[in-house]
Amino acid sequence: MNLSHLNSIQQRAVTSTEGPYMVIAGAGSGKTSVLTHRIAYLLEAAHINPSNILALTFTNKAATEMRQRIENMVGPAAKNLWLGTFHSIFARILRKEADRLGYPRNFTIYDTDDSRALLRSIIKEMNLDDQVYKPYVVLARISGAKNRLITAQAYANSALYQADDESARKPHLGTIFLKYVDRCFKAGAMDFDDLIFNTHQLLRYAEVLYKYQECFRYIMIDEFQDTNMAQYAIVKDLAMLHKNICVVGDDAQSIYAFRGADIHNILNFEKDYATLSVIKLEQNYRSTQNIVYAANSIISHNKAQFKKVVWTDNDVGEPIDLIRATTDAEEGRLVAASIYESRANHKLRNNDFAILYRTNSQSRAIEEALRKMNMSYRVVGGMSFYQRKEVKDLLAYLRLLINPNDEAALKRIINLPKRGIGANSVDKMVTAATDHAIPLWKVVCHASSFLGSRVGNTIEEFAAMIQQIAAELSQRDAYDIASCIAKRSGLLKELHEDKTVEGLGRYENVQELLNGVKEFTTNPENEDTSLAAFLQEVALATNADTVDQEVTDKITLMTIHAAKGLEFAYVYVVGMEEGLFPSQLMLESRADLEEERRLFYVAVTRARQRIFLTYAMTRYRFGRLKHCEPSRFITEIDPAYLQMKTQRALQVAHSEGYARRLVSSIARNAQKPPQQTHAMNNFQPSDMTHIEVGMQVAHPRFGRGTVCQLDVSGDVRKAKIDFVDFGEKTLLLSFAKIKILDRIPE
DNA sequence: ATTTATATCTTTTTT
DNA sequence: AGATATAAAT
Numbered sequence: 001m002n003l004s005h006l007n008s009i010q011q012r013a014v015t016s017t018e019g020p021y022m023v024i025a026g027a028g029s030g031k032t033s034v035l036t037h038r039i040a041y042l043l044e045a046a047h048i049n050p051s052n053i054l055a056l057t058f059t060n061k062a063a064t065e066m067r068q069r070i071e072n073m074v075g076p077a078a079k080n081l082w083l084g085t086f087h088s089i090f091a092r093i094l095r096k097e098a099d100r101l102g103y104p105r106n107f108t109i110y111d112t113d114d115s116r117a118l119l120r121s122i123i124k125e126m127n128l129d130d131q132v133y134k135p136y137v138v139l140a141r142i143s144g145a146k147n148r149l150i151t152a153q154a155y156a157n158s159a160l161y162q163a164d165d166e167s168a169r170k171p172h173l174g175t176i177f178l179k180y181v182d183r184c185f186k187a188g189a190m191d192f193d194d195l196i197f198n199t200h201q202l203l204r205y206a207e208v209l210y211k212y213q214e215c216f217r218y219i220m221i222d223e224f225q226d227t228n229m230a231q232y233a234i235v236k237d238l239a240m241l242h243k244n245i246c247v248v249g250d251d252a253q254s255i256y257a258f259r260g261a262d263i264h265n266i267l268n269f270e271k272d273y274a275t276l277s278v279i280k281l282e283q284n285y286r287s288t289q290n291i292v293y294a295a296n297s298i299i300s301h302n303k304a305q306f307k308k309v310v311w312t313d314n315d316v317g318e319p320i321d322l323i324r325a326t327t328d329a330e331e332g333r334l335v336a337a338s339i340y341e342s343r344a345n346h347k348l349r350n351n352d353f354a355i356l357y358r359t360n361s362q363s364r365a366i367e368e369a370l371r372k373m374n375m376s377y378r379v380v381g382g383m384s385f386y387q388r389k390e391v392k393d394l395l396a397y398l399r400l401l402i403n404p405n406d407e408a409a410l411k412r413i414i415n416l417p418k419r420g421i422g423a424n425s426v427d428k429m430v431t432a433a434t435d436h437a438i439p440l441w442k443v444v445c446h447a448s449s450f451l452g453s454r455v456g457n458t459i460e461e462f463a464a465m466i467q468q469i470a471a472e473l474s475q476r477d478a479y480d481i482a483s484c485i486a487k488r489s490g491l492l493k494e495l496h497e498d499k500t501v502e503g504l505g506r507y508e509n510v511q512e513l514l515n516g517v518k519e520f521t522t523n524p525e526n527e528d529t530s531l532a533a534f535l536q537e538v539a540l541a542t543n544a545d546t547v548d549q550e551v552t553d554k555i556t557l558m559t560i561h562a563a564k565g566l567e568f569a570y571v572y573v574v575g576m577e578e579g580l581f582p583s584q585l586m587l588e589s590r591a592d593l594e595e596e597r598r599l600f601y602v603a604v605t606r607a608r609q610r611i612f613l614t615y616a617m618t619r620y621r622f623g624r625l626k627h628c629e630p631s632r633f634i635t636e637i638d639p640a641y642l643q644m645k646t647q648r649a650l651q652v653a654h655s656e657g658y659a660r661r662l663v664s665s666i667a668r669n670a671q672k673p674p675q676q677t678h679a680m681n682n683f684q685p686s687d688m689t690h691i692e693v694g695m696q697v698a699h700p701r702f703g704r705g706t707v708c709q710l711d712v713s714g715d716v717r718k719a720k721i722d723f724v725d726f727g728e729k730t731l732l733l734s735f736a737k738i739k740i741l742d743r744i745p746e
Numbered sequence: 747a748t749t750t751a752t753a754t755c756t757t758t759t760t761t
Numbered sequence: 762a763g764a765t766a767t768a769a770a771t
Contacts, residue, residue, distance in 0.1 A: 058760090058761080059760085059761080060761090085761070086761080087761050088761090111761090112760090112761090130766095192760090192761050193761090195761085196761095255759075256759080256760075256761095258758080258759065258760090259759080259760065259761075358757095358758070358759075359757055359758055359759075360757085360758085360759085361756095361757060361758095362757095381760090415747095418747085418748080420747065420748095421747095422747055422748085423747095424747090539761095540761065541761095559758085559759060559760095560759080561758090561759045561760065562759090562760085580757095580758095581758095583757085583758050583759085584757085584758085585757085585758065586758085595759095599759080620762080621757080622755090622756070622757085622762070622763095
């Protein structure tokens with residue numbers, strides 16, 4: 001095994017296989033390389049059986065990449081590793097042992113939407129105000145409890161939580177929690193947190209625990225700073241016997257506290273393992289000096305952190321560029337123009353560029369600008385394929401076949417396409433099931449005895465159809481079953497009849513899902529090709545792991561969260577505004593901004609060569625144009641590493657952006673009824689009264705001309721326009737119907 | 747039961 | 762602005 005390209009500290013991390021280790025790996029220090037080599041080393045040099053190695057990652061993307069790299073080193077043995085995300089590995093264990101917990105083997109995995117919908121109906125059944133008990137707030141609370149291994153009973157009985165909830169004026173949270181857990185259980189469903197929580201429950205059985213302790217002789221955890229308490233507790237249990245545990249992480253990159261990640265795990269790890277050795281990887285091989293030191297200067301504003309200094313031998317590089325735009329649209333244009341220029345001047349490819357933002361919604365303005373300039377890009381994240389309505393609908397049918405008690409799936413499709421089974425009837429069946437303490441599916445099958453024969457017969461017909469197809473589940477392959485239910489249910493027919501553009505797209509999406517099933521069942525890599533296995537994979541798949549290799553040359557757009565673990569030559573961090581990044585919610589809660597700052601740190605350290613920070617002075621949010629302040633994080637960077645783009649270029653861009661918005665909003669409003677003009681009134685051109693512009697406009701009477709000055713003081717909106725035939729005229733814009741043409745080239 | 751009109755809220759970030 | 766939930770009308 002050749003380790004010569006690793007430095008001595010990295011080599012030590014690779015070859016120290018026995019006993020507990022913690023590797024603190026700064027950004028760009030070759031962390032993934034160390035982990036993959038370590039596993040390869042275990043397999044090749046120490047001759048460990050791959051099925052005795054457990055490697056846990058946070059994202060599917062990280063897992064697949066790691067598996068790929070190991071396979072390149074050691075060959076097909078990599079296939080038998082226990083390598084995957086916490087959720088997928090634990091789901092695999094739970095499938096094997098589900099009956100011990102009273103779950104069916106084919107349990108369903110609820111996604112966030114399912115959980116929320118279930119909570120909504122529970123809250124409604126309890127006659128509680130859903131303004132007070134907002135489903136997503138309740139879910140967050142429940143999720144938090146599960147992540148700390150607190151059962152619903154314990155929660156409901158705890159005086160502490162009771163008092164806490166009462167002071168928050170939500171005294172029924174405990175009861176909701178209990179009901180939610182009960183309903184999930186009865187539906188044979190686990191939510192994301194249950195996959196962790198129930199694994200922990202499972203390991204309380206000594207023989208199960210022993211079995212897996214014995215199995216996992218070597219345990220490794222990637223991104224350890226992002227594990228929550230429950231995940232850590234499980235891993236600690238599993239490692240108890242052999243104590244060969246190696247965690248790799250960076251406290252400076254902990255950005256998932258909102259999901260229950262506990263930074264104390266990394267800080268407390270030392271206490272749990274007396275013989276622990278700590279290895280620090282501090283040399284950055286990725287970025288220029290300017291980038292590394294600027295990133296350090298950002299993180300230095302945080303208090304709690306592990307002692308570590310990241311340094312680099314690389315070139316000094318360019319300072320960080322700061323770009324100010326007038327509006328969000330202009331921000332997009334400036335970024336696109338900058339990429340265009342850099343790409344040509346430095347012989348870079350689209351692949352070398354990433355545009356990172358805080359929230360998914362920011363991608364829109366950027367995309368528009370890139371499209372206009374004909375630059376190819378891909379958006380990672382956002383709405384994934386599996387979140388589309390029509391796809392989820394068909395998936396719900398499939399879920400119901402596997403597990404007929406899946407309440408969320410049933411509710412979703414029992415009246416889709418329309419069968420005349422209203423929400424009322426469904427509610428009645430749910431209450432009947434709880435009242436008689438029988439499975440929901442039983443009620444559905446004998447609906448006429450609960451609801452009378454009119455609607456009852458329709459429901460029973462539906463039930464018969466599901467049962468009929470479910471009966472064939474064992475004889476026919478997954479694809480057959482899936483396409484059969486798509487036809488029989490009428491789902492495909494309904495979509496086919498929709499001839500609109502969107503309808504066509506939806507039809508194609510359903511076809512694509514069916515193709516996905518086909519591909520899954522015929523893929524020789526999959527040992528389990530059942531429909532149930534497919535559903536599990538889909539439930540845990542996310543938008544971020546599109547297996548899009550570098551075959552296509554595209555600019556990458558994504559959230560900073562999704563960018564973790566990646567690197568690019570040039571990185572644009574857009575939307576550097578107070579209230580956006582750091583996020584408004586963080587500013588409102590009295591929580592410190594340390595996690596936001598770490599997020600910024602992650603963003604900056606993705607870059608090898610250059611960073612551009614951009615912000616807009618005004619931005620549309622909720623359909624309103626809002627004034628924005630530059631982010632405090634910009635000022636926190638040591639100015640030695642910052643440079644502002646030239647003022648002149650900005651001044652032009654600045655006034656042009658304002659003028660364009662103003663003129664177009666006025667032109668729009670001129671043709672609309674008066675109550676529509678509030679958008680115009682909200683327009684606040686800060687301290688400017690006159691704007692110089694060079695924009696082409698057309699007026700029905702005077703013809704084509706150029707706006708040379710715009711008066712924006714108070715309510716007056718006058719423009720001096722130089723017309724080709726009539727010379728300079730001052731027009732009150734609200735009375736003029738002006739059409740904006742393209743900007744005149746310089 | 748289903749369609750249509752009106753009101754309200756949303757934006758963190760992800761498995 | 763756009764999605765989603767509720768109320769009202771068919």
